[in-house]
Amino acid sequence: MSFFISPAYAAGGSPTGSGFELIIMMAVFAIIFYFMIFRPQSKRAKEQRNLLTSLSKGDEVLTSGGIVGRITKISDDNDYLQLSLDETTTIVIKKDFVSAVLPKGTLKSL
Known part of the structure; x- marks a missing residue:
């Protein structure tokens, strides 16, 4: 049977890679x-x-929740804003929730 298939021998000894290659790979x-x-x-x-x-x-x-409004008051000491959604509705939000500043006149075009 070994005429067609050569016998496999286990490779003995140490691996061919060095520790330097591992350091280069980690740096990459x-x-x-x-x-x-x-x-x-x-x-x-x-x-x-x-x-x-x-x-x-x-x-x-524009807030991260999708609310569009105009800033009417900024509280510097506690990081809150007062937004006017229209003439009668105002809300207070944290500054961190503002995701974008819109161009002037955006509220009138909506």
């Missing part, structure tokens, strides 16, 4: 992790911080 994974996950997330967080600091009275904003 760390670089990929940084550029694919960490860096874009930190950019988005920086943009959100800049958006929240640039809010002013009279800005028309």
Whole structure:
């Protein structure tokens, strides 16, 4: 039977890779992790911080819940905003829930 199939022998000894290759592979994974996950997330967080600091009275904003309103009052000491949805309805929300500042006149076009 061994005429057609050569017998398999187990490879003995140490593996051919070294510890240096493992370090290089881990460094490559760390670089990929940084550029694919960490860096874009930190950019988005920086943009959100800049958006929240640039809010002013009279800005028309969109909240993360989908509410569109005009800022009527900003409370700096506790990070809350008062939004006017129309002439009679006002709500109070936390600044963190503002997702975008809309162009002037957006409320009138809705």
